[in-house]
Amino acid sequence: MIRTGAQYLESIRDGREVYINGERVRDVPTHPMFKPLVDIRARIYDMQWEARTRDVMTFTQDGEVNGIGNKLPITQEDWWDKRRATDCVLREIGGVVTRVGDETVGEMWSLFDGQDVLNEVDPRFSENIRNHIDKVLHHDPFHVSANTDPKGDRSKPPQAQDPDMLLHVVKETDAGLVVRGAKYETAAAYANQAFTKPTIADWGDSTYSDYAVGFICDLGSPGIKFICRTGFAGQRPAADYPLSSRFDEVEALVIFDDVLIPWENVLFYRHTRAAMFIRATLHRYSAFAFVQRSLAFADMLIGAALFNVRQTGLDTQQAVREKLAQLAVYREGINAHLTAAITLSERSPSGLAMPNQSLLYAGRVLACSQLHEAMHIARELCGGQVCTTPDAASFAHPDTRPWLDKFYTINAEWMADDRRKLLAFARDLLNSDYAGHRLAFQLFAQSPPYAHLAAVYRNFDWDGPLEFVKRSAGLSDTVLSPATRATADRPLARGGDTGTTPRAAE
Known part of the structure; x- marks a missing residue:
C-alpha cells in the first residue's frame, strides 16, 4: 500500500555508508545537499494521501490504494493516467525531477515481457520478476536504476584488466550471489532499491558470464558504499539559484564490496541472452x-x-x-x-x-x-x-x-x-x-x-517505405523477399533500446 513521506524518510535512516564533499553523512534526510530532493520525494508520497491530489496520483485495486506510477500498463488509459500524475507532480513541486521512481520502475516491465527468456535458464527468475513487480506495487519503495560501470580500459575485455571495472559475481552461496564492482547511480544514496543490470552487451564467444547478472539491490545492504559527487544544493543562496538549490539529483559511485544478493532478488545470472534482452528492451516503457x-x-x-x-x-x-x-x-x-x-x-x-x-x-x-x-x-x-x-x-x-x-x-x-x-x-x-x-x-x-538513434533504427517500420517505392518504381517481388532483408538488424524483441557495444554509457 502507498506509504507516507515520513515512512520514506525513516526507511533511508538505515545506517547506510554515504560520503559527499569529503565527509561521511550521518543523516541523509537532513544533509543540506540531499535534503531538497529527499523532501521532494517525501512530498510525492504525501501527495498520494492528500484529498486534493490523491485521485490523480493513485488507483484502487482489490480494496487497496496504490500509486499510479507503479501500475503495470495494461490499457491505453493507464498511460494517460501516468502522464497526468507526472504532470501533477511537476506542477506541485515547481520544477523537473527525473529519478523519483516512476521513470525507473518501467525497466522491470521490460523483464516482465522477457519471462520466456528468463525461463530458459531458470524458471525461478521469471517468478522473481513477477514477485518484485508486485512488491513495488504493494510496498511502494523508492526504486531507481543501476546501469553504467566504471568500465576501465574499454579497448580490453573485462577479464583482461581489473575484473571489478564491471560488476560481477565472485561467489555463489546457498543464500544468494556475492557481487563485487561499482555502478554509477542517480539518487541511489536516498533511494530504497535499485534494479541493477549489466552495461556490456558484446559478450563475444562467452555463452555464460559472471558479468551477465541482473538483480534487485536493497540499497541498505551491508557492503554497499555511496561516494557522491558534490551537490549544488546548500552551496549558494537559494534566492540566486532557485533551481539548483531545490532540484539537484545527486549521483553516486555505488561500491559493491562483496555484497550478498539473496536468490529471491536475482532476476538473471550467467545467461547472456537475458542480459542482451534487457539491454535491447530496457527503455521501452x-x-x-x-x-x-x-x-x-x-x-x-x-x-x-x-x-x-x-x-x-x-x-x-x-x-x-x-x-x-x-x-x-x-x-x-x-x-x-x-x-x-x-x-x-x-x-x-x-x-x-x-x-x-x-x-x-x-x-x-x-x-x-x-x-x-x-x-x-x-x-x-x-x-x-x-x-x-x-x-x-x-x-x-x-x-x-x-x-x-x-x-x-x-x-x-x-x-x-x-x-x-x-x-x-x-x-x-x-x-x-x-x-x-x-x-x-x-x-x-x-x-x-x-544508442538513441540505434533504438529508432531497430523500431522503425522500414517495410512501409520499401513497399511504397517497390510499387512506385515497378520493382520485382524478389527485392522484398525474406532472403534479402537485413534480418540481422532486427532486435531480440520488437520494442528495443540498445547498447550494442561495451562502450555504451548505460
Whole structure:
C-alpha cells in the first residue's frame, strides 16, 4: 500500500555508508545537499494521501490504494493516467525531477515481457520478476536504476584488466550471489532499491558470464558504499539559484564490496541472452517518463524567455517572435511524439500496453538532440542581463538597493524584485553549473546519442517505405523477399533500446 513521506524518510535512516564533499553523512534526510530532493520525494508520497491530489496520483485495486506510477500498463488509459500524475507532480513541486521512481520502475516491465527468456535458464527468475513487480506495487519503495560501470580500459575485455571495472559475481552461496564492482547511480544514496543490470552487451564467444547478472539491490545492504559527487544544493543562496538549490539529483559511485544478493532478488545470472534482452528492451516503457520530463523542461525554457521579452517590450518584434516560435516547435514536437506514442500504443509480448516504440524513441532523439539549441535560443531571448545581474544580497543592501531598484524596475507592473527573480531563474536554468550538468544528464541519462538513434533504427517500420517505392518504381517481388532483408538488424524483441557495444554509457 502507498506509504507516507515520513515512512520514506525513516526507511533511508538505515545506517547506510554515504560520503559527499569529503565527509561521511550521518543523516541523509537532513544533509543540506540531499535534503531538497529527499523532501521532494517525501512530498510525492504525501501527495498520494492528500484529498486534493490523491485521485490523480493513485488507483484502487482489490480494496487497496496504490500509486499510479507503479501500475503495470495494461490499457491505453493507464498511460494517460501516468502522464497526468507526472504532470501533477511537476506542477506541485515547481520544477523537473527525473529519478523519483516512476521513470525507473518501467525497466522491470521490460523483464516482465522477457519471462520466456528468463525461463530458459531458470524458471525461478521469471517468478522473481513477477514477485518484485508486485512488491513495488504493494510496498511502494523508492526504486531507481543501476546501469553504467566504471568500465576501465574499454579497448580490453573485462577479464583482461581489473575484473571489478564491471560488476560481477565472485561467489555463489546457498543464500544468494556475492557481487563485487561499482555502478554509477542517480539518487541511489536516498533511494530504497535499485534494479541493477549489466552495461556490456558484446559478450563475444562467452555463452555464460559472471558479468551477465541482473538483480534487485536493497540499497541498505551491508557492503554497499555511496561516494557522491558534490551537490549544488546548500552551496549558494537559494534566492540566486532557485533551481539548483531545490532540484539537484545527486549521483553516486555505488561500491559493491562483496555484497550478498539473496536468490529471491536475482532476476538473471550467467545467461547472456537475458542480459542482451534487457539491454535491447530496457527503455521501452521508461523512455516515456523520461521524455515527458523533457516536455516540462521545454515549458520552463519558453516561460523564462517569454516573460523576459514581455518585461522588456520586445515581444512585438518579428525576429523575437520567430525565436519564440522555434521554441514552440521544439516543445510541440516532443508533445506530439508523447501523445502519438499513447494513441498508437502496441501490445507487448506479455500483453502490456506498450507506447508506440518508433514514435517514442524518435521523440527521445528530438528532445535530447535539440535541447542544447533550444537552451541557446532561450539565452538569446533572455539577453545579457542573465549573466551580469548582481546577486540578491546586493538588491537588499541599503547602499546599493536604490540604484538597483532604479535600473531594474521596468514599469509599474515589473518592479525590480520580480525582474531580479526572473533573471536569477533564467541564469540557473541556462547558464549555471546546474544548467550544464542538466544538459549532460539529459544527453546520457538513458543511453548515449548513438544508442538513441540505434533504438529508432531497430523500431522503425522500414517495410512501409520499401513497399511504397517497390510499387512506385515497378520493382520485382524478389527485392522484398525474406532472403534479402537485413534480418540481422532486427532486435531480440520488437520494442528495443540498445547498447550494442561495451562502450555504451548505460
